[in-house]
Amino acid sequence: MDKLDIKLWTLEAKGHIVPDRSLLKTPEQIDAIKKSADLNTAVLDHVAAHIHAGMSTAEIDRLVYDYTVEHGGIPAPLHYQGFPKSVCTSINNVICHGIPDENEILVEGDIVNVDVSTILNGYFSDASRMFTIGNISPKAEKLVRVTRECVELGLKAAKPWGHLGDIAYAINTHARANGYSVVEEIGGHGIGLAFHEEPFVSYVTPKGSEMVLVPGMIFTIEPMINEGGPDFYIDEDNGWTVYTDDDGLSAQVEYMVLITETGVEVLTK
Numbered sequence: 055m056d057k058l059d060i061k062l063w064t065l066e067a068k069g070h071i072v073p074d075r076s077l078l079k080t081p082e083q084i085d086a087i088k089k090s091a092d093l094n095t096a097v098l099d100h101v102a103a104h105i106h107a108g109m110s111t112a113e114i115d116r117l118v119y120d121y122t123v124e125h126g127g128i129p130a131p132l133h134y135q136g137f138p139k140s141v142c143t144s145i146n147n148v149i150c151h152g153i154p155d156e157n158e159i160l161v162e163g164d165i166v167n168v169d170v171s172t173i174l175n176g177y178f179s180d181a182s183r184m185f186t187i188g189n190i191s192p193k194a195e196k197l198v199r200v201t202r203e204c205v206e207l208g209l210k211a212a213k214p215w216g217h218l219g220d221i222a223y224a225i226n227t228h229a230r231a232n233g234y235s236v237v238e239e240i241g242g243h244g245i246g247l248a249f250h251e252e253p254f255v256s257y258v259t260p261k262g263s264e265m266v267l268v269p270g271m272i273f274t275i276e277p278m279i280n281e282g283g284p285d286f287y288i289d290e291d292n293g294w295t296v297y298t299d300d301d302g303l304s305a306q307v308e309y310m311v312l313i314t315e316t317g318v319e320v321l322t323k
Contacts (some may be wrong), residue, residue, distance in 0.1 A: 062268070070217075071265045078270030079246055081179070084312065086194065087246045087272060090174035091181075091310060091321035093127050097170045098183055098322075105142040107162050107187050111143040114168060115154035119293045122172060130171035130178055130249050137294060142169035142182075149237060149278050149286055149296040161294040162188035165198055167306045171249065178249050179275055181322040182308035193281065194303055200232045201279045208257070208275045212267060212311060212318040218255055219263030226258050235284040237304075239298065242274035245310060269315045276308035 055063070068293045078085065100121045101114060119140040122129050129140030137153075144152035144167040145160070152167075160166060169182035184198045204225045211224035229236050242255030254264045257277040282302030289295040298304050311321040 058268075062266075063316050065266055073265055073268050077244055077252060078268060079272055079312075080270075082290045083246065084270075084272075086175060086177045087179065088321055090127070090172050090177040091179040093122070093125055093174050094170055094172040094179040094181055094310075094322040096125070097121050097127075097172060098181060101170070102183070102185070103148070103277055105160070105166075105168070105185050105187075107160050107164075109160055110156050111145070111154040111158040111166075112156040113162070115139045115141050118168075118170060126174060128173040130166050131169075134249060134250050141171075142167070143167070144295075144304070144306070146303055147298045147301050149280070149298060150240060150306060151294045151296050153292055160187050160303070163190050163194070163318070165190060165194050165303065165305060167177065169306075169308065170229050173249075174265055174301070174310050177247070178245050179310055180245050180249075180308065181310050182276065182306060184305050184307055196232070197234065197279065197303050197305045200229065200234060201277070201307050204228050204247045204277055204279060205275055205307045208277070209309060209311065209318060209320065212275070212313065214267055214269050214313050214315060214317065216267050217262050218253065218265045218267065219259040220261050220267075221255070221275060222257045222259040222264070223261035227273075229277070229279050233281075235282065237278040237280060237284050237286065240278060240286075242276045242308075244271070246272045256261055267313045269313050271313045272310065274308055274310050276306060278304060278306045280304045
């Protein structure tokens, strides 16, 4: 038993939730995951350079697919558990998992989350950005701004040997202080060797709770912030798209992060 095993065993004996050693990436795995993350960031940059009013979300999907494949990657969402497209495009009252469509056209005033996930040489990465189309309403601008602030505050709260709940508390506190709610049942996840790994990352749990943040862990910080209540429903026809129950706006920003010995490193955003 090495020093890390002893530390994990001691924390677990004191009642803390600790990650299985399989969740702690090796230096070689981290290097490979970073290459995937670099491509993921490049894909989002490519979308940022081309997104505009009048384009369809299907065009965004083609941008993502073509760029990813041309650079040796695979879009992780494509055919994942039956998902039909290469990217999620979630507009206005769509919380997540919006499916690109030729008939869905971006218009002035829209806010849209573009969620890109990439496989490169068998390693996975994931991040999303909010894009604003032309002039947006003050309430939409505030929601997007506060969502970005929430993720940055969550990032600052992520410290080695802290807890996932520290991130959640920072995010939920800021969202609620601005009159918003955080979606409870959908959260972040571990990633790297698979698309979705343990742990589930909640954004509504108390400070000092949930899994201990151990160097080598890689996961996403991706709260979904609603201007109204946190309740939602899933499109019955496609089984994927998640809408706000009260038809209010929703925003999401996703970072993929690595816990290091000295802090936290953002791998893609």
